[in-house]
Amino acid sequence: MTVIVPVSGFVTAGSSVTLPSRALGTVTGMSSWTRPHVENSEVGQELSGSITAASRARVRAPITVTPCLGTSSVADGSRQIDVVSDTIYWPLEKGTYVETSPFGMRISPITGTLHMHEGVDLAAPMDTPLYSVADGKVVEVAENYFAGAFVKIKHERADGTVFYSVYLHQYTEKILVHEGDAVKAGQPIGAVGTSGWSTGPHLHFEIHDAADKVTDPMAWMKQAGAIHLGEDACQ
Known part of the structure; x- marks a missing residue:
């Protein structure tokens, strides 16, 4: 035309x-x-x-992928896929604790003898909340004269790497999880106590590798890029 x-x-x-x-x-x-x-x-x-x-x-709605936990609906009709978080959190909130005894050989403050300290001591006020460092499954909740009441969690990261986290010197009545429970990263699991071989309120925190052998928890957490609660975009 x-x-x-x-x-x-x-x-x-x-x-x-x-x-x-x-x-x-x-x-x-x-x-x-x-x-x-x-x-x-x-x-x-x-x-x-x-x-x-x-x-x-x-002209279909775009797909949005977010690393946050849970599900959400989007009012504009766009589709959203939620994926499992692979974030590693410190077990205590920032500003609530002080490192008082590192991983390695030391003189025991209880017995006065040289022995292997298999975790790190993080001093904090009594009843300060403790959080799971990652998604996982509670494999043990128990108590003994040395560790006091403790929680042990098995974790598997997105790449298939398995590790364990252990939280000692709690009080049984303050523990919030049970054996077999599935937990999420950053979920409250208990509180700082001073049961067992302890000279004051603190968390004795351990990281075990896939073979369930102890490793330096501070070095491991830093290498894993651990952050404190509230420092990621999903919170």
């Missing part, structure tokens, strides 16, 4: 030019996340009102 438009200037009054017609509102040569670049034939289909299944697929 052509449009004959009379013009003036360097041409005579009887001259004319031919202009291509264009439907108002039609965008050509442009693309976006909802409307990729289309060929002229596709534009023709749109102008004629013919919308194929492929055309409809191009």
Whole structure:
């Protein structure tokens, strides 16, 4: 289709030019996340009102992936996929504790003899909340004369790496989990106590490798990129 438009200037009054017609509102040569670049034939289909299944697929809602826990609904109709968190948290909130005795050989404050200290002591006020360092399953809740009441959790990271975390010197009545429970990263599991071989309120915290052998918990946590509660975007 052509449009004959009379013009003036360097041409005579009887001259004319031919202009291509264009439907108002039609965008050509442009693309976006909802409307990729289309060929002229596709534009023709749109102008004629013919919308194929492929055309409809191009304007479906985008998929949003978030590393946060849980599920949520989105009012605009977009689809959201929630994935399991692989975040590692420190077992106590920032500012609530002080490291008082590191991992390694030391003179026991109880017996006065040299022995292996298999964890790290984090002094904190009595009843300060303790949190699971990662998603996992509680494999032991017990009590003995040395450790007092304690919780042991088995964890498996996204890459398949298995490790264990252990929380000693609690009081049984303050422990919030049971053997067999599934726990989430950052979930409260108990509170700081001073049961067992203890000279004051503190958490004796251990990390065990996949073979259930002790390793330096502070070094392991730092290498794993541990953060404190409230320091990630999901909280």
